[in-house]
Amino acid sequence: MFVLGAVFLFLGFTGFGKTALNPGQTAESIFGGFGLFALGGFLDTFGLFVTGIGGMILLMAYRREITAFTAQQVMPVAKEGINEMAPTIGNAAEEIAKGIKKGLNEADKEQ
Numbered sequence: 001m002f003v004l005g006a007v008f009l010f011l012g013f014t015g016f017g018k019t020a021l022n023p024g025q026t027a028e029s030i031f032g033g034f035g036l037f038a039l040g041g042f043l044d045t046f047g048l049f050v051t052g053i054g055g056m057i058l059l060m061a062y063r064r065e066i067t068a069f070t071a072q073q074v075m076p077v078a079k080e081g082i083n084e085m086a087p088t089i090g091n092a093a094e095e096i097a098k099g100i101k102k103g104l105n106e107a108d109k110e111q
Contacts, residue, residue, distance in 0.1 A: 002051060005043030012037025
């Protein structure tokens with residue numbers, strides 16, 4: 001519909017001089033220049049609306065596959081990031097645990 005509407009828009013635009021709007025000329029039919037232009041505008045609007053509805057239906061229908069593909073693309077990057085950060089996070093956790101243990105030992109000595 002969208003393509004048909006675009007063709008009618010083009011034909012209507014190029015045939016604007018052949019309508020009853022100009023004095024001394026008669027309209028060839030309802031599908032003269034302005035008629036084709038109006039029909040093309042209507043079909044383009046309707047075609048764009050139907051295309052949007054179809055796109056949303058396809059997105060809902062293939063949502064699982066799209067999510068699986070996205071996960072497959074992200075997983076290697078996430079694994080690499082975790083492997084790179086694990087030693088640093090481990091060292092930080094070890095230092096934090098040492099600080100807590102030291103604080104608890106000092107609190108026990110004070111009592």
